[in-house]
Amino acid sequence: MKKYSILLIIVFIGLFGCKDYLDLEPTNKISADDLFATEEGMQAFLANLYYQSPIEDFNWQAWYYQSFNFRSNNAGLFPITFTDEAINSEYDATNGGDWQFFWWDPGYRLNKDINMFFDVIPTLSLDDDEKDKLYGEACFLRAYTYFELAKLYGGVPIITKIGNPDDESTLYIPRSTEKETWDFILATLDTAIVKLGDDNTDKRKANKWTALALKSRVALHAASVAKYWDRAPLSGDAVDKKLVGGMTQADAQRYYESCIDASQRLIDSKEFALYMPDPANPDEAAENYRQMFKDPDIAPEEVIFIRGYTLQEHGHAFQLWGETNQTKESWPFAGRFNPLIEFVDQYETYSNPGHSAPVITTTDGDYNNYEGYNSSRNYLEFDNPLDIFADKDARLKASVILPMSNWKGQKIIIQGGIIKTDGTAIIEGAGQETVDGTTYYSFGAANPNLYSGFLHAATHTRSGFLVRKFLDEDFHPVAIWASCTSDWIEFRYAEILLNYMEAVAESGQGDASKAEQYLNDIRHRAGHTTNIPLTLENVLRERRVELAFENKRIWDLIRRREYHTEFNNRDRHALVPIFDIRSKKYIFVRQKVTGTNTWTFPERYYYKPIGGTTTNKLIQNPQY
Amino acid sequence: MKTKIIYIIFGLVFTLSSCELLNFDGPDAQFHGAIIDEETGDTIPQDIIDGSTIDYIEQGFEMPEIQRLIFKVDGTFRNNLIFSADYKMIPTRGNFFTPDTLSIHINPGDNKHDFVVKPYARIKDVTPEIRALRGKNYLVVTFKIEQVATEPVKSTMLAVDKGPNVGRRINERFFERSINRVVDPDANQILWLPLENFTEGQEYYIRIGALMDIPEAKYNWNKAIKLDPYTLPMP
Numbered sequence: 012m013k014k015y016s017i018l019l020i021i022v023f024i025g026l027f028g029c030k031d032y033l034d035l036e037p038t039n040k041i042s043a044d045d046l047f048a049t050e051e052g053m054q055a056f057l058a059n060l061y062y063q064s065p066i067e068d069f070n071w072q073a074w075y076y077q078s079f080n081f082r083s084n085n086a087g088l089f090p091i092t093f094t095d096e097a098i099n100s101e102y103d104a105t106n107g108g109d110w111q112f113f114w115w116d117p118g119y120r121l122n123k124d125i126n127m128f129f130d131v132i133p134t135l136s137l138d139d140d141e142k143d144k145l146y147g148e149a150c151f152l153r154a155y156t157y158f159e160l161a162k163l164y165g166g167v168p169i170i171t172k173i174g175n176p177d178d179e180s181t182l183y184i185p186r187s188t189e190k191e192t193w194d195f196i197l198a199t200l201d202t203a204i205v206k207l208g209d210d211n212t213d214k215r216k217a218n219k220w221t222a223l224a225l226k227s228r229v230a231l232h233a234a235s236v237a238k239y240w241d242r243a244p245l246s247g248d249a250v251d252k253k254l255v256g257g258m259t260q261a262d263a264q265r266y267y268e269s270c271i272d273a274s275q276r277l278i279d280s281k282e283f284a285l286y287m288p289d290p291a292n293p294d295e296a297a298e299n300y301r302q303m304f305k306d307p308d309i310a311p312e313e314v315i316f317i318r319g320y321t322l323q324e325h326g327h328a329f330q331l332w333g334e335t336n337q338t339k340e341s342w343p344f345a346g347r348f349n350p351l352i353e354f355v356d357q358y359e360t361y362s363n364p365g366h367s368a369p370v371i372t373t374t375d376g377d378y379n380n381y382e383g384y385n386s387s388r389n390y391l392e393f394d395n396p397l398d399i400f401a402d403k404d405a406r407l408k409a410s411v412i413l414p415m416s417n418w419k420g421q422k423i424i425i426q427g428g429i430i431k432t433d434g435t436a437i438i439e440g441a442g443q444e445t446v447d448g449t450t451y452y453s454f455g456a457a458n459p460n461l462y463s464g465f466l467h468a469a470t471h472t473r474s475g476f477l478v479r480k481f482l483d484e485d486f487h488p489v490a491i492w493a494s495c496t497s498d499w500i501e502f503r504y505a506e507i508l509l510n511y512m513e514a515v516a517e518s519g520q521g522d523a524s525k526a527e528q529y530l531n532d533i534r535h536r537a538g539h540t541t542n543i544p545l546t547l548e549n550v551l552r553e554r555r556v557e558l559a560f561e562n563k564r565i566w567d568l569i570r571r572r573e574y575h576t577e578f579n580n581r582d583r584h585a586l587v588p589i590f591d592i593r594s595k596k597y598i599f600v601r602q603k604v605t606g607t608n609t610w611t612f613p614e615r616y617y618y619k620p621i622g623g624t625t626t627n628k629l630i631q632n633p634q635y
Numbered sequence: 636m637k638t639k640i641i642y643i644i645f646g647l648v649f650t651l652s653s654c655e656l657l658n659f660d661g662p663d664a665q666f667h668g669a670i671i672d673e674e675t676g677d678t679i680p681q682d683i684i685d686g687s688t689i690d691y692i693e694q695g696f697e698m699p700e701i702q703r704l705i706f707k708v709d710g711t712f713r714n715n716l717i718f719s720a721d722y723k724m725i726p727t728r729g730n731f732f733t734p735d736t737l738s739i740h741i742n743p744g745d746n747k748h749d750f751v752v753k754p755y756a757r758i759k760d761v762t763p764e765i766r767a768l769r770g771k772n773y774l775v776v777t778f779k780i781e782q783v784a785t786e787p788v789k790s791t792m793l794a795v796d797k798g799p800n801v802g803r804r805i806n807e808r809f810f811e812r813s814i815n816r817v818v819d820p821d822a823n824q825i826l827w828l829p830l831e832n833f834t835e836g837q838e839y840y841i842r843i844g845a846l847m848d849i850p851e852a853k854y855n856w857n858k859a860i861k862l863d864p865y866t867l868p869m870p
Contacts, residue, residue, distance in 0.1 A: 628697075
């Protein structure tokens, strides 16, 4: 009998258990319907899409684990330290194993969210005008996402609808060719340009001009890959099916034309201009230029698109890693970004415009000798160590902390050695000599807190330089990761001018006289007074110095297929200031950065490996 | 008591017998061999890092991964942990003309296969010597390049290291020189390095390489030459 009653209870529960009141909505989550029911909810969702977007800002982690919004300890391995711009004082970043970009999953997650947004727009209770703008914004974000995917992987699956788990054909979407992918991005941007509004007062959201700026950048990237693929051709299944490469010179010309067209529209709109285009002298030019990166809000005429930071802990760590050892206060990590001498060499002098000006240290003028100090060579002597950089382009001192220059009201002592009265040299080692009551220290001061270079500690530069661009003299390091809140300029007018002139110089299309004018406009803003002609060499040098440390160099090396030739068993080099006690003057030695190895960029790194190819049925990139 | 014993026996039977199907066999074969110059019958010297590869695909999978073997500097290769199965194999992206894809069956146990190919170039008559020039001693190496490929020679390289695995990526010092032309097989080529940074009494190995201007080509090398520290006059 007892058995029957238990059975009855089970039957009862089975029959009546599935009541609606048991279908509870989770109370700690917001459903899609609720989220999009209000304007604020929709805006919050949209803000999150911007947050996820692959904006290559201060929190872009390019190495080991490709990611965005990286706000914890990344060892100071910022993208600039993987290029010929700078080296990290602690970790020789470029030696760290394979080039792994892990943005496949996050990229397609973002893509899914954007697709969801596309589906929601028609259901919103807004007027058509506003729906159009949202549609344009969604197109902009979609293009941004696919741009990053195309840069990393070449041709990728183009997924514009959310997949249906019951229908395999919507889940296993094969890769498009690289050309189709670029064309898709450009077409998506064309829609964005039509749909978006042209008000550019809010620099942190997409508008017509940000879409044009992105199109200018995308088209230049695609054109360069098409034109220069042959510099580093690959082979394999992905190449045979044109999933990477497979573009012709005609495609290159077409993409250059797109770049010229988009850039020209933005330039001709007169919505933007260079910030402080007419400096009275190079010192003023340097200060204007520096101020713009310290606080982009002062230059609305130049800035097109910003990634802003407001809250400590939700900012970034650029200045925490970048601060000099002397000004780091109680913060333990500093001095990580060490610009290379070969990068400093790129800056022209005012007296010899149109040519890079390698820093000359010896009377024979041989700047390719990196063998270190050699007492038999005749070194040039300087009373003031800054004199060796005199006459150099103003942007150098605005971008780089030079040895013995001022920062935060202090002289930043970067000295690598002394030559004693008996002629012996102590270089990159501790040592001192007292002459007539004055003690001279090899590193320029008595204790490590009082100088900033060559101690072979992570906090001291190994190259003789530190980065000044983006730093704020009013910032005091606090012991919180990501406590810097200076904004990141993602697009600025100067880049669009540089894109335009590169496309003109490369393709012969467009207006060469205008391009030359733009080139000299940018140089004029930097204090140059002599015009130089439009040549590819001039354009590329100008691009390197104007966009220094703005995370553009890494892609320039990739899209122009120059990485493997620039980094072919390459050493990176330092400039070591040495005080000669005999003459009481400074000399400089060009040498390999101590403790580093050569690095080679294998050609397969031009594309990154796609994860999970055994399950997602995609064709893997060459040599992975 | 009886039921307990029965349960225990059942339990033992299940746990001891149930997992058999899930135990896959480990790699049961070894595969080794060399890459051989079809004309001279010698092995073709290689780079270890970023050198030539043998791509191989195990047959019978829907989405197989391409697996790779690399060479030792002497042009031999060995994989002691490979599964016995049918494979498609191709030595590729190397310093030789890529041959047709081969179907190779790997049996359990030892398998040897030599790939016979045509190298892009051969390095001949390598002669290292010490020469003094303007008061400085140099290691000067003369050699000849016999081109097999008709493309221009892109560059030549002298690589020096303390070990015999010296090559493009493994070296202490190197000198790479752009050539960009087709070279005469009888013409003496020359490469040099200043001796001042060599350590006295240290053994060094040198190799000479020539890189052909062919997509994805790797350097063609000579066999490493050991410089005897006693005969090498150090400055």
